[in-house]
Amino acid sequence: MIQDIKLTRYYYADQREQFSLTEDTYQGWVMLAAQDGSFSFTIDGGDDTKQQLAQFGELIFCPPNHILKRHVLQKLSFHFCEFTCLGDWTLPQIVRLKDISRLRSTFQYLQEWQESEDLHQQFTSDARHLIKDLIFQSHREQYKTQHHSAGTIDPLMNRAAAYIETRTCEHELSLQELATTLGISNSQLTRRFQAAYGLSPVRFSTKVRLTRARLLLVETQDSLENIAEQCGFQNAFYFSRVFSQHMGISPSGYRKNYRV
Known part of the structure; x- marks a missing residue:
């Protein structure tokens, strides 16, 4: 249960070429998650010790007293958290979160918290809430994976969604580029x-x-x-047209109605 989790430490690292330690063993559970870039990892001491890839949209969980080995593949910004919990509590080594917009927002708030707080202080309630929410989402995804029929969870499409989430506000989406990155055809990408x-x-x-x-x-x-410009639209006129079409209200009207 979420209320049984006690957080012991957390930090955010920005733009690393490599990890300070290529492997380590922890007394508590560890969550490691890429915000940008990617890394490979193995967890020794469990049933599955094969090397796996992790990037944005995926959370890595290492149980207590297991060896976590990791290697940066692309320049990496990542979140690290160690925590303890009571009772029987398990998570798979890697959890792919479907709600990546929520994940991106959580990461942004955590990053802002670390930049503004004294790291020698204990967790603020906001930081604890955000990290517990990540663990809650992981439990939810695990439950859905276990109780949904085969084929409803598509890890490759989680990667596609993460790709879109991180790049779409920077430039126009290229389906061909995304399909090539994933190693599938345009039609397979769209269908899946x-x-x-x-x-x-x-x-x-x-x-x-x-x-x-x-x-x-x-x-x-x-x-x-x-x-x-910040959201990847060609100009204000095109942005207003798309916003009004999808939201049923102009951007100026939305700002007037929802700003408190």
Whole structure:
């Protein structure tokens, strides 16, 4: 249960070429998650010791007294947390979170917390809540994997969603580029993504952009032109047209109605 979890330490590391330690053993549970970049890992002492790849959208869990080996593959920004728990408590070595927009937001808040707080102090309630939420999401994904029929969870499409989430506000989505990265055809990408998320990759990309736009409209004073640029739209006019079409209200109207 979430209330039985006690956090012992947490930190965020930015743009690492390598880990300080290539392997270590911990007294408590460890969660390791990439925010940007990727790494390979193995966990010795368990049933499965094969090397695996981890990148944004995936959380790695190492049980107590197991050896966690890790190696940076692409320049890495990552979150590390150690915690203890009571009773029988298990998680798979790697958990793929489907709600990656929520994951990205949680990572952003954790990063902001670390940059603004004295790290020698104990966890603030906000930081504890955010990390426990990551563990809660992991339990939820594990439950869904165990109770849904085979084929409803598609790890490759989780990678596709993570790819879109991290890049779509920077440039126009290229289905060909994404399909090539995943090693599948454009038609396979579209079909499998639709089955996994109920949206086409293009519609999912638009959803990610609009989610960010809504946040910027409410929390900043940025102009529509500036917000359009930050969210990957060609210009303010195109941004306003897409926003109004999907949200049923103009960006200016949304800002007026929802800013508190």
